[in-house]
Amino acid sequence: MAKKIVQEKDMSFLDHVEILRWHLVRSAAAIFIVSMGAFLMKDFIFNKIIFAPKDANFITYRFFCKVSKIFGTDGLCITEIPFKLQSLDMAEQFSVHIWVSITAGFIIAFPFIIWEFWKFISPGLYTKERKGALSFIIISSFLFFIGVLFGYYVITPLSVNFLGNYSISDSVERNIQIGSYISLVKSSVLASGLIFELPIIMYFLTKMGLITPDFLKKYRKHALVVVLILAAVITPPDIISQIIVGVPIMILYEVSIIISKIVIKREFKKEQQNA
Structure with a gap:
């Protein structure tokens, strides 16, 4: 072990x-x-x-x-x-x-x-x-x-x-x-x-057991709303600017889901090996 x-x-x-x-x-x-x-x-x-x-x-x-x-x-x-x-x-x-x-x-x-x-x-x-x-x-x-x-x-x-x-x-x-x-x-x-450190943050939160891929998927729509609000705060109040900023953040969110899945699979394999 x-x-x-x-x-x-x-x-x-x-x-x-x-x-x-x-x-x-x-x-x-x-x-x-x-x-x-x-x-x-x-x-x-x-x-x-x-x-x-x-x-x-x-x-x-x-x-x-x-x-x-x-x-x-x-x-x-x-x-x-x-x-x-x-x-x-x-x-x-x-x-x-x-x-x-x-x-x-x-x-x-x-x-x-x-x-x-x-x-x-x-x-x-x-x-x-x-x-x-x-x-x-x-x-x-x-x-x-x-x-x-x-x-x-x-x-x-x-x-x-x-x-x-x-x-x-x-x-x-x-x-x-x-x-x-x-x-x-x-x-x-x-x-x-x-903000671009989001995948790293999600990695550690998954390692700590605070989030799961299912959790991230379940609240994807809520995350989209948060992203749009965030984009509205840090950019001018026009739709083009919000889309330009919002799209990369949502891509990072989807990448975070993939990373969370990988972490969960690795932890599961470790548990099987140690069982």
Whole structure:
């Protein structure tokens, strides 16, 4: 019978907290080191990345325009995003610079953070499961980075274009505070990255016995409603944007069902072998 590996016998709650604390400290240190590098790359991060979706020549807008022309219309072509960014507080730009650097540090250091998370939970896993560390880190990081790219190249441009062009009156000038703009970019990117971790979350919930494939299938319709609500929250309130965001999330949900089935089958085989 496979046995779970533990670091120490009869560890107290405080012992576990102490171990967790050091994992968090190392993760925070990694984020800090990467953030320092991001802080020094101010021009590239802001001008080439953060402010890029504000430009009508951004790759996403050009792609939508090409797709629009295929169908014989210019309806999706964007020629201008009519708003200017402004800073109203003395320390706002410096504060924004720090928080963007920390966000970049978290995104880039994500594989290391996942590695620390794995080291924390691995003592409670079986020996065979511990050997899957590399696969877990690669898959988790891949899904997260795909989600980040999806948030940056899809959700952010849709939101910036819609909100930047939305107007209640011509008498209102579109001068957007820089903190508001960057908050939109950060929330879109991070939320998307974390949402794409859904299959990993479902894997562990299945391992813990909290969900089953039948449970996920039973509440598929409810999940669809939640996904549409979520898509409405993180995207502009138009049906096209919600579909663009909702479809990948539903695909991830279906993938989660498959993963849950695989986990259940493996657990069943283990029980038969140990019987």
